[in-house]
Amino acid sequence: MTISIEGDSAALLFVEAVRETADHGRPVSPRGMPTRELLGVHLTLTRPRARLLHLPPARILNPAFAAAETVWHLIGSDAPWIFDYNSRLRRYADDGMLRGAYGPRMRRWGGQVDQLTEAVRTLREDPDSRRAVIQLYDPVRDARGHRDVPCTLGFRFQLRQGRLHMSTTMRSQDVWVGFPYDLFFATVLHELMAGWAGAGLGTYHHHVDSLHLYERDMPAAVALPLTETRPVLEMPELTAPWEGFDELLSKVRRDGKVPAHPGWSHMGAAMHSYRLWKRGELERAEGIAGDMTGPLGIALVDWYAHLRARRAARVTTSGAAR
Incomplete structure (x- = not known):
């Protein structure tokens, strides 16, 4: 059944x-x-x-x-850059x-x-x-x-x-x-x-x-929670012309900026922000996340807070072990 x-x-x-x-x-x-x-x-x-x-x-x-995984799939890639995310x-x-x-x-x-x-x-x-x-x-x-x-x-x-x-x-x-x-x-x-x-x-x-x-x-x-009662948040529209779509994805992946398309700009900004985080530029990464509006920005801010909390917990545990 x-x-x-x-x-x-x-x-x-x-x-x-x-x-x-x-x-x-x-x-x-x-x-x-x-x-x-x-x-x-x-x-x-x-x-x-x-x-x-x-x-x-x-x-x-x-x-x-x-x-990043969405862009990776859509451009037809199996390249190992996905491991960066x-x-x-x-x-x-x-x-x-x-x-x-x-x-x-x-x-x-x-x-x-x-x-x-x-x-x-x-x-x-x-x-x-x-x-x-x-x-x-x-x-x-x-x-x-x-x-x-x-x-x-x-x-x-x-x-x-x-x-x-x-x-x-x-x-x-x-x-x-x-x-x-x-x-x-x-x-x-x-x-x-x-x-x-x-x-x-x-x-x-x-x-x-x-x-x-x-x-x-x-x-x-x-x-x-037994039930989910938070307001439903929809992402910005991501529809884009078929002609030139692969070029749009390349731009999203490369520099994260698509001024003509707010939805894909958010996707690119999230990717760019996380690359900065991985390079150790935490404040810059958090600044980009904080400037983003909508569900992706909210989630990215909380993801960074989660990573900071995990890092602090590891430091505390390491200190206690000494």
Whole structure:
């Protein structure tokens, strides 16, 4: 039986999905890692631009990584610069590369097919089409034993009554760590596709075969609020012309400034700020975050406060050990 959860924000979906998995998930241990698992879960987000999860202090995302990973996917990259935003990804790399990276599969399938271009063309030529599909899982590559195998099988787009709806199918979804970031990227893609198809933004559907919560995350999961009542904050609009879109992404990644597009300027500013933080320029990084408006800025300020608190805790622990 399919388990259905619907909400108008990433926060509401996250709280309900975590609670459902923690309370009703069955124990399984793939590759020896204990989890609680639900099979056949359908998550529906009715406001896809309310995509950024921010639930301090229980769950604080790195919004700069969310922005960077989205750009990384969309430009078709598997380059290791993504590790600058999330060094933990290195543990899944083979020879320094993430073999399951979505970008090359989406933009250069088999070294030939730009699936994003084809999906846009399909919707423009036949708005009622059922063939606007982006496939990510590749049995030829993904049966070779690499550390990184895509959890996402693919994306599908349906344009109906002037609104574009999107469905993602996941073979596997870690609800605590991976889900918030996957939802962020997928709904950005959804919004972009709607713009390129000349359609309104419809409903986002997230279909998960195995929704699971690692036992190591259970203490944090049970600390979540039982309900989520904070105001729903939507991100600024990210629609952009198809022509020149890759150049826009390059500018976002390179210098973080896109004066003609406030939404993408926020994405670039978050990335630029975090690069400064990683270089040790903490005050400059925090200054940029503080000047940002909207959900990304709020989340980035709290992320830096979280990092400072962790650093202070390590110093205190180290001092006590002496």
